[in-house]
Amino acid sequence: MAFEGLTERLQKAMEKLRRKPKVTEADLRETMREIRLALLEADVNFTVVKDFVKKVRTKATGAEVLKGLNPAQQIVKIVNDELTELMGSEAVALNKAPHIPTVIMMVGLQGAGKTTTAGKLAYRLKNEDHARPLFIAADVYRPAAITQLQQVADSIDVPVFEKGTDVDPVEIVREGLAAAKANHNDYVIIDTAGRLQIDEQLMDELANIKELAQPNEILLVVDAMTGQNAVATAQGFDDKLDVTGVVLTKLDGDTRGGAAMSIRAVTGKPIKFVGEGEKMENLDVFHPDRMASRILGMGDMMTLIEKAQKNFDEEQAQETMEKMRANEFDYNDFLAQLDQISNMGPLENILKMMPGMANNPALKNLNIDPKQFLHIKAIIQSMTPEERENPDLMNPSRRRRLAAGAGRPIVEVNRMIKQFGQMRKMMKQVTNGNFSGMQNMMGGQMPGGKMGQMAMNRMARKMKKDKLKRMKKLRKLRKK
Structure with a gap:
């Protein structure tokens, strides 16, 4: 990261x-x-x-x-x-038109990830706003640009308006906007051409598209790995087009991150989104306060919670919480949690959002192979229904049978069962708001030193508060 x-x-x-x-x-x-x-x-x-x-x-x-x-x-x-x-004090929302369609113009240099980002944005709008976006393929120069956009669009089920490579891009945009109005699309996302570097011809074409489309949002897509060149690129596009926001891509790559901290200060334009990963769901709103917290190693609990909320069923989560509190969390619950966690992204990235864990030595070179999840699932799926519901049944003969059934070494089975037992104890401590027991399990030191302890204490207070609210609600229901 x-x-x-x-x-x-x-x-x-x-x-x-x-x-x-x-x-x-x-x-x-x-x-x-x-x-x-x-x-x-x-x-x-x-x-x-x-x-x-x-x-x-x-x-x-x-x-x-x-x-x-x-x-x-x-x-x-x-x-x-x-x-x-x-970095901008607070998150800045996407500009929206008072009537449909909202027009978003994607601009940037070649290779910055414009087309993929356009797809991620459309996916986000579809899932969060239940919108009906339309792509306009206005890049007629780059080989296979239209094909790439079509592939991205097909993967998220969004239509593409295109006229091939022999029509002027401004005319394509004109006809595309008319099609969007006729079809009542909520959003139009214009995928424009890029260059290896800024040139006058490209800027003139983009300026003509802007004049015609009158976009509500001009999003400049910038590769965070280019460092200070990203800032120079942002200045060049902004001088000609007056961009409304920036999207930083490849923030999960081998980058020093200086672009994220310089662009807002140099151009005055907000970073609206950041891309961390290749999947269509890997586009997040940029929160300067959360990024500052991550930079200082204090974690990013809010983003972690939001990711969890997207992937976890609320009713199931509440049921799991009660089971944890009563120490009744079993292998069936664990299997369900593994599926939901794997949908949140790489585990090492999730762990680094916890207070004090960004540069924790234990995570320094951590690279969790997704196959490890599959191995754990294979071991659990080799259990009988009774064994899954009662984790205390795991005697040596049962463990040997599991190892043979899952095709994994007995050492791996023993390790998984031991870690599951430790996790159950820790979960009970956390869900009851008692971090002292958890601290003892971790050798007397919470992650992140004092900052980690402060964050954990805040979580404990919130859990206690939520518990009191639930109890009040329950008492009211009983009275009725």
């Missing part, structure tokens, strides 16, 4: 600060130096870094911070707040 190097450097700088019994001006200067170097290494624009460090130093300098309670924590908060502001 992007920012791993930056997160590691910043976490080290903050941890060094937290270990100080008191923070001096010299300590603050050293921390600012570490932050500046970390940002520059992440390929953040030099001017942006300079302004950022100046703002943090100004807010962190002074008796009210350095001589106050927990100065290190206050400085962390200042850095977090400034990172959030640097």
Whole structure:
């Protein structure tokens, strides 16, 4: 994932600060130096870094911070707040027309992922807004561009308006918009041509399409792996077209993440979406506060919760929670959870959203093979119904039978059963809002040190609050 190097450097700088019994001006200067170097290494624009460090130093300098309670924590908060502001303060929604169709024009250089992003956006609109989008294939230059768009469209069942490669793109857009109005499409997504670099001919064509279509949204698709070139690209397109928002792709790749932190500051245009993964569902709204939290290693619980909500059935989740609380969670429940978790994306990415886990040594080189899930499922599916419902039945002879039935080594079966037992204990602690037992299981240390403990404590308070609400509701129902 992007920012791993930056997160590691910043976490080290903050941890060094937290270990100080008191923070001096010299300590603050050293921390600012570490932050500046970390940002520059992440390929953040030099001017942006300079302004950022100046703002943090100004807010962190002074008796009210350095001589106050927990100065290190206050400085962390200042850095977090400034990172959030640097990237845009809050999420910016997609512009919508007062009447249909809403016209979205996708622009960007060749290879940035425009067509795939157009597909992801259409998929999102279909699933979240129950919309009826239409693609207009306006890239008549790149070989197989129309074929690629058609393949993406077929995979998500969205129609494409195209006139081949011998018609002027502006005319294609004109006829496509007329077709969208006739068919009452909610959204029109125009997939425009790109180039290997910005040139006058391309910009003139895009400007003509803009003048005709009067788009509600001009989304610039930028490859985050190009670093500072992404910022220069954004400036070039914005100068000519006045883009309304940016989509960063390949944020899960081998990238230092500087583009995400520089584009808003340099162009003033919001990052609206980020792409992390190849699947059509891998397009997320960009939340600056959550990204800042991830960069500082404090996790991203809100995104994790949202991902869970998309993939988990609420009624089933409530039933599972009650089973966890009563220590009745069995292998049938575990099997259902595995299916739902695998739909949320790679497990290592999910774990890194938890507080303090972004650069946890245990996850540093973690790359969970999806086949491991299949092996676990094979072991569980080799159990009898009675064994699935009663995990305590697993004696040595039953384990040997499972190993033979699943075609897995006995060591692997034993390990899975042991881990399942530990997980049950931990789940009971968490669902009852008791993190001290969980802390003991983890060797007395919660993930992410004090920050992890604070986040876990917040979760515990929320769980207790939710529990009280449920009990109140239940009492009311009983009275009725």
